[in-house]
Amino acid sequence: MINFQYTRANDVADAVRQIAADPTAKFIAGGTNLIDLMKEDVERPSRLIDISRLPLKSVEETKDGGLHIGALVSNSDVAYHPLIEQxxxxxxxxxxxxxxxxxRNMASTGGNLLQRTRCFYFYDTATPCNKREPGSGCSATGGLNRISAILGTSEACIATHPSDMCVALAALEARVHVAGPEGERAIAFDDFHRLPGNTPQCDTSLHPNEIVTAIELPAQGFAKNYSYLKIRDRLSYAFALVSVAAALELDGGTIKQARLALGGVAHKPWRDMAAEAALRGKPANQAAFAHAADLLLRDAKGFTHNAFKIDLARRSIFRTLTQAAQATPQSQSDKKIR
Incomplete structure (x- = not known):
């Protein structure tokens, strides 16, 4: 690991001042991704700015019935918070x-948003990678690309975003609150993460001198008809080959509102408004679910080793919508697909 300086931020304003003064510095909270990247010589920050003691660790109700989740709330505390569970x-x-x-005990909510791809070539500094070294090329397109993206790719990059939490936040239409030298702003979740295009080194729309302070959830939580299905190579700790977050609002057997987001298939959590619109007003049945899956995957493109993901995603979407409609969400304890 490289040598680096260490400082601690006293408050959000101090954190912003420090990062603005040193563009090569990095914020660190739980460090569950950043430390790995430093060990692998992928990230080489001149300084780590410790933000772990900032007052961003609360979960509070908002005036419009939603929730405000501080960026430093641990993933475990979010998952088991009574208001989140309910x-x-x-x-x-x-x-x-x-x-x-x-x-999950160490990882912060803000850090989860900012974690970087687990593409093999991104971590292998001996190989070209446009995310790591812009303009060097993408080794995954002609290499081992089993875990790579099938949607929203570009010639420059076919990496996937690794988060599970972010897939659910995309479906829930959360907002990301950030602070910078120009003040505070809120970013719609769909606008926070970026597709690779010609600048795959830019994962998000966060400015280099800004800090994530909170995530805001709207009042609509889809607490009854929902499911999160994750397909992976093993049931223990592993990143998704394909994951699906489905949320429905039903009126009897008719779909009033639908949300669908995919993970493991793109550079960002993937939503398609046309697929969701196609479900509204339709009966919650197999034909509607199959049509939505087809729409969502109509532009999917497989590569040498990952073309199987297209059919896997189609079947996963169908299964997850079925679970949501029946109010039988996927269990994350036994993980058996029902």
Whole structure:
């Protein structure tokens, strides 16, 4: 690991001042991703700014009936928070599907948003990678790409975003609150993460001198008809090949509102408004679910080793919508797909 300086931020304003003064510095809270990247020589910050003691560790109700989750609330505390379990069980389920208990105890909510891809070539500094070294090339396109993206790819990058939590937040239409030298702003979750395009080194729309302070959940939590299904190579700690967050509002057997988000298939949690619109006003049945899956995957493109993901995603969408409609969400304790 490289040598680096260490400082501690006293408050959010101090954190912003420090990061603005040193563009090569990095914030550190739980460090569950950043430390790994430093060990692998992928990240080489000149300084680590410790934000772990900032007052961003509360979960509070908002005036409009939603929830405000501080950026330093641990993943475990979010997953097991009574208000999250009661009103946003989709988020709780997604968090419990990810990582291990030890990592969830350390990982922060803000850090989860900012974790970087687990693409093999991103971590292998001996190989070209446009995310790590812009303009060097993408080794995954012609290499081992079994875990790579099938949606929203570009010639520059086919990496996937690794988070489970973010897939649920995308489906719930959360907002990300950030602070910077110009003040505070809120970013719609769908606008927070970016597709690779020609600049795959830019994962998010967060400015280099900004800090994530909170996540805001809207009042609608889809607490009854929801499910989070994660398909992976092993049932223990592993990243998703495909994951699906489904949330429905039903009127009898008719779908009033639908949310669908996919993980493990793109550079960001993937939503398609046309697929969701196609479900509204339709009966919650197999034909509607199959049509939504087809729409969601209509632009999917497989590579040498990951073309299987297209059919896997189609069947996963169908299964997750069925679970949500029947109010029988996927269990994250036994993980057996029902």
């Amino acid at each position: 009103r946003y069980p989709l988020l709780s389920s997604a968090i419990l599907a990810g990582a291990s208990q030890q990592l």
